[in-house]
Amino acid sequence: MNMIAKLDTDITPGGPDYDTVRRVIELISEEYRDQPSLEAIAARLNQSPTQLQKTFTRWAGLSPKAFLQAVTLDHAKRLLRKEEMPLLETSIEVGLSGPSRLHDLFVTHEAMSPGEWKAKGGGLTIRYGFHNCPFGVALVMVTDRGLAGLAFSDSGDEKACLEDMTCRWPNAEYIEDRQATTPYADRIFQPGRWTSDQPLRVVLIGTDFQVSVWQSLLKIPFGKAVTYSDIARDIGRPTAMRAVGAAVGANPISFVVPCHRALGKNGALTGYHWGLTRKRAMLGWESAHA
Helix, strand or coil, X not given: CCCCCCCCCCCCCCCCHHHHHHHHHHHHHXXXXXXXXXXXXXXXXXXXXXXXXXHHHHHHCCCHHHHHHHHCHHHHHHHXXXXXXXXXXXXXXXXXXXXXXXXXXXXXXXXXXXHHHHCCCCCCEEEEEEEEECCEEEEEEEECCEEEEEEEECCCCHHHHHHHHHCCCCCCEXXXXXXXXXXXXXXXXXXXXXXXXXXXXXXXXXXXXXHHHHHHHXXXXXXXCEEHHHHHHHCCCCCCHHHHHHHHHCCCXXXXXXXXXXXXXXXXXXXCCCCHHHHHHHHHHHHHHC
């Protein structure tokens, strides 16, 4: 095997801002039912409300109050509310603009062949790098065909995150190369750099069933959500909800292939491989940019 699980570069954020944002997200995610005020949150973190508001908004793209509204169950239910056309309908109204439309056009994908999947990454060279992002530390993994992996960790957990991802394709060769992954990281989390004329190329490495689920996830509009049963119906397997859930959980390109937009019945967030706090953060971030 050529699997290498190591981290040569220290990418820990240089200041306290990231830790502050992480603690605010955790607090809001755990206590959103109590609707804590900005003043109460700031007091818990021993910071001034004004400074906390500025720090959080700069990093997360929305205020603590807006994020609080985004993580409530009512918000999740609104995301799931049916419109006149099916939520997974691929056609988009002519003239629709804004980040949500750009995101739909920004990502293009292809799937590896069943033979390539069975080789468990054999013959593949995967370059990887860790980058700071609005959701903590992002592990970006690329091949010569495009983005193959996107995972997340908190500072200090990078090696465990890398081992989790490399175990998926144990026969691949892994090379730490932030120079190769930086162009991807710079575009993924910046809506201003989502362009239809230069789409982000994604390569899906999985079983045929997994790929069909991941392709269905790519149909979910930015700022929307669906249930696992919606996805099962979309791929023509209406009774395979448990298998669909497993495939969603195994998605190797989190956020870009938006498994965070898959919710349980009645808006329940259910599980998320990289943590429910991060799932809430992603849904809140999208609400701010939709």
